[in-house]
Amino acid sequence: MFPTPIEKTSRSWQLTYQSLLPLALIMWLLPLIAVAIFSIKPAVDFTQGNYWGLPSSFELFANYGQVFTNSDMPRYMLNSVLITVPTVIGAVALSCLAGFALGIYRFRSNIWIFFMFVAGNFVPFQILMVPVRDLTLDMGLYNTKTGLVLFHIAFQTGFCTLFMRNFIRALPFELIEAARVEGIAEWKIFWYVVIPLMKPAIAALSVLIFTFIWNDYFWAVVLTQGPESQPVTAGITSFNSQFRAAYHLMSAGSIVAALPPVLMFFLMQKHFIAGLTLGAVK
């Protein structure tokens, strides 16, 4: 193991390390801790210039209550869910199919189709912006959740296919050959042999795509406007103009908006990290 395990070092360095850890963590999360403190302060602290002192009263419930009852926040949160969940299902489904095709079968254009997905996934979004917005307008899907979902599915399919294909490549190919010898239809091999083996990959991708889509801002701004379809990332800006300079409420709002992917991460950590490392760093 590198660096040298702490147990094998001098006692004094062990103690230094133990005390350095929490200190480093606090430094690292300082901006976030500041926002968390803001969000439980009463408004009066800000008018009196008590930014960094202790809160003069504990207003957690009042502030977060305001966010949920006195703004469009619940609406935006619901929109985010309605955009994120179908996208995850769609992108994972499409990429399971495509990943199976590219991972199992050998045909001449295989690698080129694979590279098309990979390259498309690396493209800067901005080159898609004008045509995709136009397409969405033409289909009458501008400012709808459906329009956003369809685009997200298509774009995420690139990354997901890359991931799935590499995962399927690493499965033991003998399994598929054995099934073929038994005369099992190809789609049955997919459904009964490969899909059960892909469960970890599906879990990892779902968590990852959930986070990516929940956190998307660019496409939310390009393809939607207004509380009836905007997700929370875009909604937070109008929330902030509603509560201009009310830092306690803006902080509480941001924390609420950030919470679902954070929960997802802490609950599904193992899958999340497996997804991030693309399974390539084992």
Place this chain on the structure above:
Amino acid sequence: MTSSPAVPDTTPPQRSWYKRNEIAVTPWLFLAPAILFFAFYVIWPIYQSIVISFYDWDGLGEARFIGVENYVELMDDSAFEVSLWNNLKWLLFYLLAIPGGLFIALFLNQTVTGIRIYKSLFFFPFVLSQVVVGLVFSWFYLPNEGLLNGVLGLVGLGPVNVLGDPTMATYGIIAAGLWPQTAYCMILYLTGLNAVDPEQIEAGRLDNAKGWKMLWYIIIPQLKPATFIAFVVTIIGALRSFDLISIMTNGGPFGQTRVLSFYMFEKALSEYGFRMGYGAAIAVVLFLIMLVFIAYFLWSMWSEEKGR
């Protein structure tokens, strides 16, 4: 066999066309939905954007073909020049996330109690939306209320108005972007460090390799896959930077924090007018920059595929 019905038929009954070509056809059936979606929403729009960049178009009326005029105009556009330079700064300084991530990973690669929680909490900023990161940091930087100036004040420095200063603002935003990106690189390296061959480390120790030498000659070469992914995601992240700029400064002060992706959006979709053609031309430039990296990434992946 049709000519001699008397002979007993030993060949199996004629199978359907699909059955006979199953292995050749199935991959295409499986690929069809993904390819259709991807071609419709990603590949075709890239081509369309390139076409639109040769037109003068407000997004509603008739588009007028003007050849390379948009690109000629770009050459004299000082805002474009600023954006291009800022993109370069982003590319360069964003890469600090890689050594930064490696450093934190080395720091955390221990087995003391509670280290798992520390690792997750260090990684935590990456899970936040860039919008939230942007808000958090713009409050952190606030001239009066912000914590940064609070801390600077304690040591007798400041106050500084990071986002209000044209020369400092871009670096302030990049610093905010580095926060989640470093966390990402850290997790890549933590997973990579797990896979480092302990025997090689032991062998290195016997040869008296320690500290920096050990890191440079034994550890880092073995972390190559992690470094590659870190490099890919950081470059992409740098060139896609949009959310942070839009949230933290909206391009200001005096347009000094614009990057290509943001300037493109401004030209095509904001109150500055709907110049779709001009916006598309900016996007094409960004795409060409990206293409250099995409080609390199694909080439590396291809040589690895061949090696298998």
